[in-house]
Amino acid sequence: MKYTINSYLTRWAKKAELEKKISWHTARHTFAVVSLEAGAEIYTILKLLGHTNLKTTQVYAKATDKMKREAVNGLPEIVIN
Numbered sequence: 001m002k003y004t005i006n007s008y009l010t011r012w013a014k015k016a017e018l019e020k021k022i023s024w025h026t027a028r029h030t031f032a033v034v035s036l037e038a039g040a041e042i043y044t045i046l047k048l049l050g051h052t053n054l055k056t057t058q059v060y061a062k063a064t065d066k067m068k069r070e071a072v073n074g075l076p077e078i079v080i081n
Contacts, residue, residue, distance in 0.1 A: 032060035
């Protein structure tokens with residue numbers, strides 16, 4: 001039997017008892033988000049995904065709640081006397 005990437009992903013999702021449909025597109029999106037959360041630059045992710053246009057990569061690379069919290073927590077404290 002010949003397997004496709006989607007068939008492997010579907011089997012893994014079933015084993016993990018995930019109810020969401022998992023596809024090749026889902027895997028690319030997850031890769032982009034996990035890479036961003038790990039600190040990879042958007043341009044590096046662009047190259048890894050094989051994109052030529054940054055706007056294409058930005059579709060996959062949405063800011064997560066974790067990334068938003070880290071951005072706010074990284075701001076300097078403002079002291080008002």
